[in-house]
Amino acid sequence: MPDYRVLVAAVAFLLIVLWRVRPALSDDEEPPPVRGLDKAKNDDERAEILAAAGDTFARSLGGARRAASCYARAMRLRPESQELVTRATTGLAKSPKVLEALAWRRLGAGPWEGKTRPVAEQLLGALVTIYEGAAKTRPRARALEHLLASLGGASASSTKAAAKDETKDVAETTET
Numbered sequence: 001m002p003d004y005r006v007l008v009a010a011v012a013f014l015l016i017v018l019w020r021v022r023p024a025l026s027d028d029e030e031p032p033p034v035r036g037l038d039k040a041k042n043d044d045e046r047a048e049i050l051a052a053a054g055d056t057f058a059r060s061l062g063g064a065r066r067a068a069s070c071y072a073r074a075m076r077l078r079p080e081s082q083e084l085v086t087r088a089t090t091g092l093a094k095s096p097k098v099l100e101a102l103a104w105r106r107l108g109a110g111p112w113e114g115k116t117r118p119v120a121e122q123l124l125g126a127l128v129t130i131y132e133g134a135a136k137t138r139p140r141a142r143a144l145e146h147l148l149a150s151l152g153g154a155s156a157s158s159t160k161a162a163a164k165d166e167t168k169d170v171a172e173t174t175e176t
Contacts, residue, residue, distance in 0.1 A: 034070065043077040050074035051087050058091030064098040067091055075106055080115035082122055089126045096130045103127050112151070124148050 034053040040046040054070035057063035071088040078084060085106075092099035103123045112120035124144050131141035 047074040047077040047081065047084065050077070051084055055087060055091050058095075064092055064095035068095075068098045068102045072102055072105060075119075076109070079110060080119060082118055085119055085122045085126070089122075096133070100127065100130050103130075117151075121148060121151060124151075 034049060036049050037046055040049055050070045051074045054067040054074065057067035057070060068088070071084065071091070074084050075081070075088070088102060089099060092102065103126055107120060107123055110116055124147060128141045128144045128148070131137040131144065
């Protein structure tokens, strides 16, 4: 009697590969274009259009890199905008590697002084959040937290620690 396990495994593998490349094979869903960019009158309008396109790409299947490109272009136009960083971190939350690359590119693009300092602190906080996920990257998260502390910014985990301390204080107060 022939062994069909190898045939079943090969068919399953083929189906998995086809499922993974399916978005690249279909032409049904064209990516949303960045409309109105040439008609925008100033950099703020261009940045808003690019951020909206980034939000749209981030929601689409396999659009994280296109979204990061749109967010990066918007951040170049408005380097002091914390709103753009918030939109990028929210939109790319499901793609931490793409968010990490975007954050490091943005951090390396300019100085961390003046109006861009809060943006740099926010990007470093996003990196801390990314690096806290895996055990092998937690030392990076601690190093970035130390960097944020030396800059005077609040990191994600220091905010969590403060919340824990407040909860502990409230619990102690209610016990007495």
